[in-house]
Amino acid sequence: MSQDQVHIIAHDCAGIEAVMAQTRHSFAKHSHEAFGIGFMYSGAQKSASGRGMVEAEAGNIITVNPREIHDGHPIGNAPRGWNMLYFDPDLIARAASDLSETATDQYEFTRPVMNSAPVWQCFGALFDAITNGSNQTAQLRREEMLLMMLHHAMIGPDEPPAKSGVRKAVAHARIKRAKALLDDSPTHSHSLDDLASAAGLSRFQTVRDFTRATGFTPHAYLIQRRIDLARTMIKSGDPLAAVASGAGFADQSHLNRHFVRAFGLTPGRYARAVRAN
16 A cells, blocks of 8 residues: 555445555544444544544554544654444444343444554454455354454453353353354354354354353354364365365365464365375
8 A cells, every 4th residue: 555545445245334544644524424443553643533632543443433523633744554444323233232132222432542452353353354355255254253343342341251150051052052053064154143043142142152162253163163174175185176165165265374374284285294194
């Protein structure tokens, strides 16, 4: 990206606009009809907000609510850079209702600038899933990261783990049903709604309790099951192109990326090693 550019990224995720910006431009006061949340990766800026004048720097999360008047001016001579996601209010309303587990219209970003590792980690994963993924390969990842990001940004830190052994046992029994859905059909493009329905939980409860029970988010668990299937197919001598499609990956590059991330070597190297034995 050049040193003065605002770029809207094409993707297939409905209700969300993704923006990458690196600019010295001073933005006049304006508003959006959407919720916005972003990560500043370089530079610094000052801006008006619904909470008054604020300053943000590299490493900060920045937010804006629908119709909130704001502007933006660089601090210093260098451009500042940020990645931003804008969400249709209906999309946020559904997620916020799921988080609170009741129908509500009381939701907003209350901090125009925040320094929160859980928020920027979830934002980074969500931004990547939207801009580098597709509904075929990243639907579940998009859904779970949106909920977790909003949980940290709007609701607050995770509640303490349940103290009751009975409550834990019930939660694990419910998660077993969602887990079985992924185990039984790892190549299927499962949605978070599918898993929540199987578990009899809200979408947020499903992500939270699944992660506590397995150590993986639902999407990460699904990818692991697909990698396991790919390894079995490779050991059986299947061609790598057939392995990628047969194990539920979009293509070989999709398989390669996750395989290397998990095992530190490509499927091709793995195939040569296991077939030499």
